[in-house]
Amino acid sequence: MIHIPPLDPNVAARKGFRESEERLKRFWTAVEVKERTGAHGSGWAVTLDGRTPKTPAHAQLVLPTEAAARLVAGEWAAQGEFIDPAAMPATRLASTAIDRVRLAREPVAEEIAAFAGSDLLCYLADHPTSLAVEQAREWTPWRDWAALELGVTLEAAEGIVHRPQDPAAIARVRDLALRLDDFALTGLAVAVPLLGSAVLGLAVQRGALSGEVAFELSRLDEAFQERQWGVDAEAAERTAGRRAEAVLLDRWFRALG
Numbered sequence: 001m002i003h004i005p006p007l008d009p010n011v012a013a014r015k016g017f018r019e020s021e022e023r024l025k026r027f028w029t030a031v032e033v034k035e036r037t038g039a040h041g042s043g044w045a046v047t048l049d050g051r052t053p054k055t056p057a058h059a060q061l062v063l064p065t066e067a068a069a070r071l072v073a074g075e076w077a078a079q080g081e082f083i084d085p086a087a088m089p090a091t092r093l094a095s096t097a098i099d100r101v102r103l104a105r106e107p108v109a110e111e112i113a114a115f116a117g118s119d120l121l122c123y124l125a126d127h128p129t130s131l132a133v134e135q136a137r138e139w140t141p142w143r144d145w146a147a148l149e150l151g152v153t154l155e156a157a158e159g160i161v162h163r164p165q166d167p168a169a170i171a172r173v174r175d176l177a178l179r180l181d182d183f184a185l186t187g188l189a190v191a192v193p194l195l196g197s198a199v200l201g202l203a204v205q206r207g208a209l210s211g212e213v214a215f216e217l218s219r220l221d222e223a224f225q226e227r228q229w230g231v232d233a234e235a236a237e238r239t240a241g242r243r244a245e246a247v248l249l250d251r252w253f254r255a256l257g
Contacts, residue, residue, distance in 0.1 A: 002111040002189045004100050024083045031077040033069045036062055044069035046076060055095040063094055064183055067255035089248050097186040105178060108189050112198060113174035117165050119154055120196035120218060126159040131224045138217055145208065146199045150176060154199070173198050180205070184256050191249045194218075194242060204250055211250030215243050 028048035036045045043062040045052045046069055052060045053076070063069040068090075075088040085092070101108055121139040125131045139156075146152040152172050157163040177188060184205060191211075192201035195218040203209040209217075216223070219239070226235075 002108060002193050004096060004104065004108060004186075004189060026079050026081055026083060028076070031073050033066060033073050035066070036060075046073045048076060055099050057099040059098050061091070061094060061098070064181060065255060065257050067257065068094070068183065068252070071251060071255045089245065090252055093186050093190065093252055094183065097182040101186045101189065102182045105182070105185060108185060109174045109177035112177045112188055112192050112201070113170045115192045115196070115201075116152065116154065116170050116173040116198040118162060119165075119198055121199050122154050122156045122163065122165070123160060124156055124158050125221065131221065132158070134224070135220055138220060142199055142203060142209075142217070145203065149206075149208070150199075150202060152176075152199070152202075173202070176202060181256075184253065187249055187252045187256070191246070194245060194249070204246075205253050207254065211246035211248070212243060214250075215246035 030049050032047045032050075034045050034047055036043050043064055044066045045060060045062045052062070055061060061072065063072060071090045072088075072094055075091050078087065121143050124135045124139070136156075143154055143156065146154060150172065152169045154165050154169055155163060177185060180188060188201050188205050191204055191214075192198050195201055195204075195214055197218060200209065200214045200218055204211050204214045222239075231239075
């Protein structure tokens with residue numbers, strides 16, 4: 001998991017933000033998206049009955065593209081009588097980008113790059129052979145893609161013993177992460193640990209892979225075990241939740257353009 005520094009408690013107190021277990025009722029009727037321009041730049045705001053909702057740090061919820069704002073607005077529009085934060089992942093991504101990642105870009109990029117040093121796609125099973133063959137078939141093209149398209153060359157190994165990667169490759173991933181805006185960087189910071197792979201995360205961010213396909217590539221070992229031993233309901237529910245997160249991240253990146 002990538003550590004994104006929490007909201008400064010002093011800022012939270014000053015802004016009047018307090019966490020609460022109390023369920024909040026829906027307080028709006030109409031949800032719209034409006035373009036905003038100003039001294040601090042332009043963007044697209046979500047509005048609830050004409051007013052822009054705030055992030056936990058009380059910044060305005062303004063996104064860089066209309067499509068991204070509409071993705072967030074759709075979550076607000078879909079709320080029922082009570083607000084369900086768990087059903088608002090794009091809103092959470094936007095708030096995290098505005099309140100937290102904006103202030104911690106370099107540490108976040110460093111942690112993304114660290115995943116390249118132990119990238120999932122570089123560790124092929126040494127047993128059973130059938131799993132190793134499947135991993136080589138499915139993962140090798142994406143290591144090749146990273147080398148060709150990203151300038152990130154990672155070496156594969158068999159087994160779980162750590163294999164050090166070229167520091168230049170890790171530095172390149174950090175550089176690629178820092179080139180992203182705050183919103184895309186936030187998405188990447190969530191995608192990479194979800195997939196266990198900087199390569200797969202960057203492939204989704206760049207549109208080379210869909211979120212769902214990347215997720216399935218990330219769980220070849222897990223799927224192999226399921227074919228051998230079956231799937232219980234609790235594990236299936238966890239997998240479905242993670243898959244839905246990968247799909248949402250894909251929509252997030254496409255909305256950012």
